[in-house]
Amino acid sequence: MTADSVMLTEAREAPQVIARQLRENVDVVAALAAALRERRPAYAVTVARGSSDHACTVLKYALETHLHLPVASLGPSVLTLYGARLDLRGALLIAVSQSGASPDVVENVRAARDSGALTVALVNVEGSDLAHAAEFVLPLRCGEERAVAATKSYLASLGAFLPVIAALTDDEALSAALAGLPDVLSRTLDVEASADDLAQRYRFAENLLVLARGLHYGVAQEAALKLKETSGIHAEAYSAAEFAHGPRRLLAEGLPLLGFAPSDAARDATLAAYDDLRAAGADLRTIGPAPGSTLPTPATGHALTDVLPSALAFYLFAAHLARHRGLNPDAPPGLSKVTRTR
Structure with missing residues (x-):
């Protein structure tokens, strides 16, 4: 197998995908921001599975830290298997799916909309059932994604709602970071040789623990999934704070660690946790914009956009x-x- 797998080729398309998304979603972003100002949801819920659900973890931190909206993740089976219809009046519901084809996600969006929620679909297939079910659609603009392991659609899911947050908060720094994001992602591609070097350290790993805090935690969840999917490694994601409790016992078994290192408000606490783990003998390498990262990524100028180069x-x-x-x-x-799934 050559280095130019479809997964790798599609990951390299990220700068163009985000540029297209920013350019072509202007009108729907404005309409959604206006609706949110008028209807002022009291809380938000997300519904998704797999990589899309990991994007929702990042979105949870974004909405809570910047819009001050509490966010919960819905279990799709509460409706589809247990038949419980939740009262979501006054809620913002965000559904994320590349294909828009999963019946359980679609059914939850329909039920939420019927109950009075403001429903938004982040979806790549604009003619999908999910897109038709939601009141607002934020297209991911990925084009066809052929690799089973999602890359560009996950990155697009991370970015799609950020212009809405920028509009609602009048955050000039975020707007500037979004404008420069395609260029930063292009520069992130320059770390590929270093990523290849780092990968060689883990080529014989059978187990791997992935750590992060805050906005990067959803990226750690995604990383653990991708390691399972693409390399057959038993990988699990943990909060760097929660790992200090029971899971720390695994260090005695010699399991290697991979940590995401942010440069935002979670930086000091995260890096202190990593220093403590290294002092205890942990084999820990890091990815992210924090100084000293094993695989450093370029800073974007804003915490909400920094997660995209880390994921890429x-x-x-x-x-x-x-x-x-x-x-x-x-x-x-x-x-x-x-x-x-149903």
Whole structure:
């Protein structure tokens, strides 16, 4: 297998995807921001699965820290299997899906809209059932994504709602960071050789623990999933704060660690936790914009956009790791591109 897997090729398209998204979503961003100002939801809920749900974890931190909206993740089966219809009057519901085809996500959006929620779909397939079910659609603008392991659609999911936050908060720094984000993502591609070097350290790993805090925690969740999908590694994501409790016991088994290192308000606490783990003998390498990262990523000028270069750098790492292990990340055993759950 060559280094140019479909996964790797699609990850490299991230700068163009985000540029297209920013350019073509202007009108819907303005309409959604106006609706949110008028209807002023008291809280938000998300509904998604897999990589899309990990994007919702990042979105949770973004909405809570910048719009001061409490955010909860809905269990889709509460409706589809248990038949419980939640009262979501006054809520903002955000559904995220690349395909827009999963029946349980679609059914939850329909039910939420019927109950009075303001419903928004972040979706790549604009003619999908999910897009038709939601009141507002923020298109991901990815084009076709062929690799089973999502890359550009996850990155687009991270970015799609950020212009809405910028509009609602009049955050000039965020607006500037978004304008410069395609260029920063292009510069992130320059770390691919370093990502390849880092991947070689983990080519024989069977287990891996992925750590992060705050906005980067959803990226750690995504990283753990991708390591399972593309390299068959048993990887699990933990909050760097929660890891200090029971999971720290795993250090005695010699499990390697991969940490995401932010430069935002979570930086000092996260780096202090990593220093403590290294002092205890942990094999820990880091990815992110914080100074001293093993795989440094370029800063974007805002905490909300910094997660995208971190995730892109990880995807470069993951694709090369699969190659070093003699695996094809485009054809994970037992998996398909679209999973329809009820």
